[in-house]
Amino acid sequence: MHRPLASFIAWLDRIDPQLHRRIKGLRLVTAYGIAAALGTLHDVSRDVPTGISLGGLAASFALWASVSEARTTRATSSRDLLILCLAAAGGAALFTSLAPLLRAHFNAGGEWVLASGAFAVGYLKRYGILGAGVGSQIYIGQLTAYSMGLGSGDYVAIALAASIAIVAAVIPRLLSGPAEHPATMAAMGPxxxxxxxxxxxxxxxxxxxxxxxxxxxxxxxxxxxxxxxxxxxxxxxxxxxxxxxxxxxxxxxxxxxxxxxxxxxxxxxxxxxxxxxxxxxxxxxxxxxxxxxxxxxxxxxxxxxxxxxxxxxxxxxxxxxxxxxxxxxxxxxxxxxxxxxxxxxxxxxxxxxxxx
Structure with a gap:
């Protein structure tokens, strides 16, 4: 038992020798858990239509905002997390606005809307780390809305989810502080x-x-x-x-x-x-x-x-x-x-x- 565990820890050390990304990983899990928990509170979710998982929606926004955020200070990280959560909400709202129109006038499914998010993922990379994150979050918001079957009457749920996601994503980042060093997206190539x-x-x-x-x-x-x-x-x-x-x-x-x-x-x-x-x-x-x-x-x-x-x-x-x-x-x-x-x-x- 000791040898497999030691081998696993050594493998983790090879992937993340400075421990910084392990801290980010813990932050992702924490943000997801906080958002999911807050979304289940009755006083928070009572205005959300039945059948919509407010916790799941908020957790998706918070998780992927935390993945995309890559700043070195608490202040800039918190600012970016706020923007990224709002971008996900914007993507979800865009989906809920366009999907019913496509179904009503063109008899087309909501997955056609995902093409706009796909374009944003690539094109917004021209605006640096934050732009790449915003593009990704727009797509994630659309994808989450598509997966959950959100419609034109679910704007309140999206707004509440964005508010919860901001809190859930920012708090762990404030606590991680200078112990976390962001990774650049060098793997994408120049x-x-x-x-x-x-x-x-x-x-x-x-x-x-x-x-x-x-x-x-x-x-x-x-x-x-x-x-x-x-x-x-x-x-x-x-x-x-x-x-x-x-x-x-x-x-x-x-x-x-x-x-x-x-x-x-x-x-x-x-x-x-x-x-x-x-x-x-x-x-x-x-x-x-x-x-x-x-x-x-x-x-x-x-x-x-x-x-x-x-x-x-x-x-x-x-x-x-x-x-x-x-x-x-x-x-x-x-x-x-x-x-x-x-x-x-x-x-x-x-x-x-x-x-x-």
């Missing part, structure tokens, strides 16, 4: 211009949008169980160059191929020991924070594990549904890689010369 002069961020946004629209069209023919999983995979594998995208595709598929089977092994224990499963999910999210951005494969595996075991604890035991996480992630990643090659492919630049 962002350079397109050979034809197009801004790389614009190209990345267009690639993500094209991949998203293709998946939406395929879903109308194939009937994907969770098309949002494929869309999310294609959005987040898009890198600053075609080569960088293919590397992220490889890492995302590899991580998912490991994380999903590990989660399936744990499924028989989910009904008997849900607390233990939640602890395992929390540990996986800490590993997720430690692995970003350099070990994208480990991060993807950790998140795939977390998603599946939490689905199982919450009552989802359909094996086809759980396995869909694997093959739809592969599908979305491959489509994202294909769009990176076909839609204005980006090449790395060195000393002013495009490498072809």
């Amino acid at each position: 962002i350079t211009g397109h050979p034809r002069g197009y801004p790389a961020e614009l190209v990345m946004g267009l690639q993500a949008t094209a991949a998203t629209l293709l998946i939406v069209v395929l879903n109308s023919f194939l009937g994907l169980m969770e098309s949002a999983w494929a869309i999310t995979a294609c959005v987040y594998v898009i890198g600053a160059t075609a080569a960088g995208t293919f590397d992220r595709v490889r890492r995302r598929i590899t991580g998912t191929l490991v994380g999903v089977p590990l989660a399936l092994i744990c499924l028989p224990f989910a009904p008997q020991v849900p607390l233990l499963i939640w602890c395992a999910a929390a540990l996986a999210m800490i590993i997720y924070a430690m692995a970003l951005p350099e070990r994208y494969d480990i991060a993807c595996g950790a998140f795939a594990f977390t998603l599946l075991v939490t689905l199982a604890v919450n009552g989802e035991h359909s094996m086809p549904m759980l396995l869909a996480r694997l093959w739809e992630t592969v599908l979305g990643s491959v489509i994202g890689g294909a769009m990176a090659m076909l839609v204005l492919p980006l090449r790395a630049q060195s000393t002013g010369t495009t490498v072809r």
Whole structure:
């Protein structure tokens, strides 16, 4: 028992030798837990329509805002967390405004709205760390609203969730203080211009949008169980160059191929020991924070594990549904890689010369 534990700790030390990202991982879990707990309070959630999980909505906003935030001081971190939580709420509100119109006038599903969030993920990287986070949060807000089936009458729930998320995300960051050093998104690679002069961020946004629209069209023919999983995979594998995208595709598929089977092994224990499963999910999210951005494969595996075991604890035991996480992630990643090659492919630049 001692040797496996020592090996595991040594592995953690190799990923995060200075312990800084472990602290961020704890902050992610804490923010999620605070938001989920506050959202269940009767006095807070009494004005929310029945059927909407205020805690789940707020926890999603707070968790991913904490992931995207990457500042060095409490003041700037708190400011960014506020902006990021509001961006997620804005994305959710945009979805709830547009989805009913698409259904009423074009007989189209709400997943078409996700294309705008996909574009924001790529394009807003041109505004630095905060811009990248805002773009991601807009998509996360849309994705959460889509997954929860929010409609045009749910603006109060979104506003309350944003308020809870701000509190839940800021408090742990104030407590972590200087012990946490943010990681840069170096794994995305340097962002350079397109050979034809197009801004790389614009190209990345267009690639993500094209991949998203293709998946939406395929879903109308194939009937994907969770098309949002494929869309999310294609959005987040898009890198600053075609080569960088293919590397992220490889890492995302590899991580998912490991994380999903590990989660399936744990499924028989989910009904008997849900607390233990939640602890395992929390540990996986800490590993997720430690692995970003350099070990994208480990991060993807950790998140795939977390998603599946939490689905199982919450009552989802359909094996086809759980396995869909694997093959739809592969599908979305491959489509994202294909769009990176076909839609204005980006090449790395060195000393002013495009490498072809």
